[in-house]
Amino acid sequence: MKEPNKQIGAGMNRVDGRLKVTGAATYSAEYQLPGMSYGVLVGSTIAKGRIKSIDTRAAERAPGVLAVISHVNSPKVPGFVPTGKDPSQPQTVGGRLKVFNDDKVRFNDQPIAVVVADTLERARFAARLVKAQYDQEKHETSMEVGVKQGFVPTQAKKNPKSGVADYVRGTADAYKTGAVKLESEYVIPTEVHHPMELQSITAHWEAPDRLTLYDKTQGTLATRRDFAKEWGLPEENVKVIATFVGGAFGNALHSWPHESAAIIAARIVNRPVKLVLTREQMTTMVGYRPHTWQKIGMSATRDGKITAITHEATGQTSSYEEFTESTVQQTRMMYTAPNVNTRYRIAALDVSTPIWMRGPGEATGAFALESAMDEMAHLLNIDPMEFRLRNYTDKDPEKNLPWSSKFLKECYQAGAERIGWNKRQLKPGSLRDGEWLIGYGMGVGTFGAHRGSSKANVRLLPNGTVLLQSAVTDIGPGTGTAMTQIAADTLGLSPDKIRFEWGNSQFAQAPTQGGSAIVNTVGPAVQEACLALKEKLRTMAGASNGAFAAAKTQDVVFADGYLTLNGNPTARATYADLLRQTDNGFVTVESKPDGEHNKNYSMYSYSVHFAEVRVNPLTGEVRVSKLVSCADAGTIVNEKTAGNQMKGGAVGGIGMALMEAAVIDDRFGRYVTKDLAEYHVPVHADAPAVDVFFVNQPDPHVNALGTKGIGEIAIIGVAPAIANAVFNATGKRIRELPITPDKLI
Amino acid sequence: MNLESDKPAQHDEARRYFLKQSSLLTALALVPGPVVQAASAQFDETVAAAFEKVPLKLEVNGKKYKLKVEPRTTLLDLLRENLNLNGTKKGCDYGQCGACTVHVDGQRVNSCLSFAVMHDGKKVTTIEGLADADKLHPMQAAFVKHDGFQCGYCTPGQIMSAVACVREGHADSEGEIREYMSGNICRCGAYTNIVAAIQEVKNGGQKV
Numbered sequence: 038m039k040e041p042n043k044q045i046g047a048g049m050n051r052v053d054g055r056l057k058v059t060g061a062a063t064y065s066a067e068y069q070l071p072g073m074s075y076g077v078l079v080g081s082t083i084a085k086g087r088i089k090s091i092d093t094r095a096a097e098r099a100p101g102v103l104a105v106i107s108h109v110n111s112p113k114v115p116g117f118v119p120t121g122k123d124p125s126q127p128q129t130v131g132g133r134l135k136v137f138n139d140d141k142v143r144f145n146d147q148p149i150a151v152v153v154a155d156t157l158e159r160a161r162f163a164a165r166l167v168k169a170q171y172d173q174e175k176h177e178t179s180m181e182v183g184v185k186q187g188f189v190p191t192q193a194k195k196n197p198k199s200g201v202a203d204y205v206r207g208t209a210d211a212y213k214t215g216a217v218k219l220e221s222e223y224v225i226p227t228e229v230h231h232p233m234e235l236q237s238i239t240a241h242w243e244a245p246d247r248l249t250l251y252d253k254t255q256g257t258l259a260t261r262r263d264f265a266k267e268w269g270l271p272e273e274n275v276k277v278i279a280t281f282v283g284g285a286f287g288n289a290l291h292s293w294p295h296e297s298a299a300i301i302a303a304r305i306v307n308r309p310v311k312l313v314l315t316r317e318q319m320t321t322m323v324g325y326r327p328h329t330w331q332k333i334g335m336s337a338t339r340d341g342k343i344t345a346i347t348h349e350a351t352g353q354t355s356s357y358e359e360f361t362e363s364t365v366q367q368t369r370m371m372y373t374a375p376n377v378n379t380r381y382r383i384a385a386l387d388v389s390t391p392i393w394m395r396g397p398g399e400a401t402g403a404f405a406l407e408s409a410m411d412e413m414a415h416l417l418n419i420d421p422m423e424f425r426l427r428n429y430t431d432k433d434p435e436k437n438l439p440w441s442s443k444f445l446k447e448c449y450q451a452g453a454e455r456i457g458w459n460k461r462q463l464k465p466g467s468l469r470d471g472e473w474l475i476g477y478g479m480g481v482g483t484f485g486a487h488r489g490s491s492k493a494n495v496r497l498l499p500n501g502t503v504l505l506q507s508a509v510t511d512i513g514p515g516t517g518t519a520m521t522q523i524a525a526d527t528l529g530l531s532p533d534k535i536r537f538e539w540g541n542s543q544f545a546q547a548p549t550q551g552g553s554a555i556v557n558t559v560g561p562a563v564q565e566a567c568l569a570l571k572e573k574l575r576t577m578a579g580a581s582n583g584a585f586a587a588a589k590t591q592d593v594v595f596a597d598g599y600l601t602l603n604g605n606p607t608a609r610a611t612y613a614d615l616l617r618q619t620d621n622g623f624v625t626v627e628s629k630p631d632g633e634h635n636k637n638y639s640m641y642s643y644s645v646h647f648a649e650v651r652v653n654p655l656t657g658e659v660r661v662s663k664l665v666s667c668a669d670a671g672t673i674v675n676e677k678t679a680g681n682q683m684k685g686g687a688v689g690g691i692g693m694a695l696m697e698a699a700v701i702d703d704r705f706g707r708y709v710t711k712d713l714a715e716y717h718v719p720v721h722a723d724a725p726a727v728d729v730f731f732v733n734q735p736d737p738h739v740n741a742l743g744t745k746g747i748g749e750i751a752i753i754g755v756a757p758a759i760a761n762a763v764f765n766a767t768g769k770r771i772r773e774l775p776i777t778p779d780k781l782i
Numbered sequence: 783m784n785l786e787s788d789k790p791a792q793h794d795e796a797r798r799y800f801l802k803q804s805s806l807l808t809a810l811a812l813v814p815g816p817v818v819q820a821a822s823a824q825f826d827e828t829v830a831a832a833f834e835k836v837p838l839k840l841e842v843n844g845k846k847y848k849l850k851v852e853p854r855t856t857l858l859d860l861l862r863e864n865l866n867l868n869g870t871k872k873g874c875d876y877g878q879c880g881a882c883t884v885h886v887d888g889q890r891v892n893s894c895l896s897f898a899v900m901h902d903g904k905k906v907t908t909i910e911g912l913a914d915a916d917k918l919h920p921m922q923a924a925f926v927k928h929d930g931f932q933c934g935y936c937t938p939g940q941i942m943s944a945v946a947c948v949r950e951g952h953a954d955s956e957g958e959i960r961e962y963m964s965g966n967i968c969r970c971g972a973y974t975n976i977v978a979a980i981q982e983v984k985n986g987g988q989k990v
Binding site: 232 | 855863868909934936937
């Protein structure tokens with residue numbers, strides 16, 4: 038039974054809901070600063086070569102233009118001296134593009150100049166007057182070529198234990214000698230995050246050595262570190278504000294050329310510069326899910342026990358930065374197979390650098406693994422859920438550790454009931470409704486239940502309300518709301534007496550929002566900070582009240598606005614009274630993961646997605662008519678916002694499965710799908726009402742809250758669930774996404 | 783007035799060239815004579831710039847504005863950059879995403895796809911003008927209750943579209959709502975909750 042006044046679990050409305058529905062939430066391009074100017078980027082029109090000449094005279098003379106900056110006249114940026122590896126990005130080798138630093142062109146639409154003017158219209162017009170001449174070199178943008186040139190990532194060469202290094206359990210490639218075997222290749226095209234908010238930054242040099250950035254970023258501190266380093270400034274001289282972030286899905290996990298360009302421009306014109314990318318530039322300048330080729334080899338006994346899996350993948354990266362992701366890792370731990378090996382390679386093309394996109398590599402990898410599971414079940418003539426259950430593993434076969442918690446079977450059961458799995462026929466193409474073929478499919482997702490270190494600041498204000506501050510961002514999951522709930526429960530205050538402030542690099546240290554790790558990480562920091570505040574208040578109450586002084590900490594009860602004692606309800610000290618007695622600074626607490634738990638347990642969130650599709654055999658149209666997403670994500674802090682995340686991930690999965698593909702014309706090395714009319718994302722009419730189920734069992738080892746993380750598992754496994762349903766409906770196995778009508782007719 | 787398309791020999795002629803050529807189709811239709819006259823008379827650029835703006839009367843959220851705007855300024859950029867009404871969002875600038883949806887004389891329009899000067903004398907309602915002072919519009923309240931958003935960036939456009947969708951009589955079923963809301967993209971994928979919010983408002987019979 039739910040305890041009265043408990044906020045955790047309750048579907049509390051978002052603390053920033055009112056701001057968002059009234060248009061009062063302020064995003065990075067919406068700060069009003071005196072003397073604001075506008076920057077517009079000019080992109081290269083070739084994919085590889087050198088800028089022979091750049092003619093900026095027309096732009097410079099256009100009305101209102103304050104500066105035109107290119108490699109010819111860009112100031113010396115201290116951080117642009119070659120240093121090799123960028124320590125701020127441990128998972129990438131190479132370095133961020135040093136904008137306007139040289140005449141080299143590394144990808145098509147690389148920023149080659151920024152035009153700054155006093156109005157947006159004038160900047161946009163003048164940007165079109167900048168003309169460049171190039172010495173063009175032969176470029177390569179085709180992954181068909183790239184796949185043949187894949188190489189072992191540098192980090193794997195340096196560290197054989199790296200997650201992207203080759204892995205072998207039992208015998209490598211043992212599937213080749215299995216009783217029943219398959220070998221299938223899968224392709225995911227380049228996909229683009231395309232959050233609704235265009236990437237924006239307002240850069241303002243408040244003094245020659247003090248920089249303020251209103252920036253679209255998932256990590257205020259990571260952004261602060263990158264640009265402090267770029268300009269050789271102490272970190273405390275750089276302030277990054279990202280209170281509202283209009284979606285990101287990973288593309289604001291990295292620092293990008295447009296941010297560097299805006300900062301350079303603001304320095305030159307000595308005014309604040311607002312720079313908003315165009316929708317086209319969202320394709321070329323701020324990362325994407327890399328085009329990835331995969332191969333799964335799998336063997337099983339005739340009674341459905343997997344004997345071997347080999348998972349190979351080659352993902353695209355740029356020529357100047359090694360981007361890697363965890364495409365093959367889940368294959369090592371998902372099923373009981375005694376022989377498992379993985380090989381991960383990357384291919385450097387003349388394109389911009391990819392970046393993690395929701396679910397990241399795991400979502401790509403799950404398309405291959407979960408499609409192959411469906412293919413093997415079909416070969417064996419076994420129900421795909423039954424096949425997964427026969428290969429269910431109660432411990433982590435990769436690390437040889439017990440799971441911290443695993444309720445995946447509960448997800449299978451709930452999902453099967455909700456979708457009506459019993460209607461599914463083993464033989465594809467068996468179900469029809471008029472001219473529409475109907476099919477059912479499932480896909481499993483898993484993602485590490487990561488927890489990092491974080492601080493939180495908390496203080497009691499004289500009016501009896503509590504203020505918390507964290508540098509963490511809230512890109513949409515409802516972080517601010519979840520933290521308010523956690524604080525409310527810990528303190529015994531109603532949520533409206535708590536104010537959680539976020540998205541400012543000057544607040545308490547918190548990690549970048551990503552990897553489904555924020556509630557896992559910042560949640561405990563908020564909880565522990567609130568406990569420390571309680572302890573401080575108890576001690577303060579004890580100074581003037583013998584009952585409190587004599588009480589043990591566990592007897593102290595924090596009611597709504599006052600302190601009292603268990604068994605002695607007449608003992609009372611209001612929070613406001615206590616504050617009058619003594620100093621009232623912030624209590625700052627640092628919360629760290631428990632090393633023993635991490636050593637002894639393997640920690641993962643799980644999801645399983647069930648899809649019902651309707652396929653028109655004449656037109657090849659696929660409609661997702663039902664989608665059920667079930668998750669074992671530990672404690673659910675807010676059913677409403679967590680459910681929304683699951684629904685949103687499922688919609689993202691519909692995009693992956695059926696429509697999303699960024700296409701390059703390799704003759705020019707240039708994307709042809711640069712806006713939302715060419716790059717299709719799901720709209721209202723593409724998505725059914727998504728049915729969500731949470732097991733909602735606390736994990737005893739990740740943290741004291743019992744959370745495991747939701748953001749990634751919401752999308753991981755959705756695309757294969759839909760692809761498998763299409764196979765069940767039609768008998769056609771589509772191994773190259775997206776499943777467009779041409780592939781079905 | 784010279785309509786010949788000879789390329790400008792000097793860069794300082796670029797602005798005049800632009801006025802003569804690139805924007806001529808719209809400029810001729812929309813812009814009073816002085817701008818083009820300034821250009822063709824080869825006035826100094828700074829003088830020409832002063833002629834760029836044309837008068838515009840607009841009522842936004844009940845407030846009357848007498849403005850001078852460039853003909854090429856979109857209604858969206860006017861709201862965001864000149865009137866400090868940032869609730870209306872720029873998601874694509876091509877009418878593909880719906881984040882910029884506002885009501886002009888009661889009709890929903892993509893404000894990025896229309897020039898401000900096309901709306902002379904008209905009434906514009908943005909998300910900032912929907913609530914009755916502190917009292918949320920029923921659609922805004924329903925979006926909060928059903929969590930019809932995540933990042934919140936498409937939300938003003940979704941709500942303005944949703945209000946229009948109900949007023950138009952296009953919210954009679956879940957399927958109809960999905961069809962008539964498909965011009966408003968939510969990349970966070972909160973569609974399930976947005977549709978639930980619209981259905982509640984529609985079925986609640988409140989005045990929208």
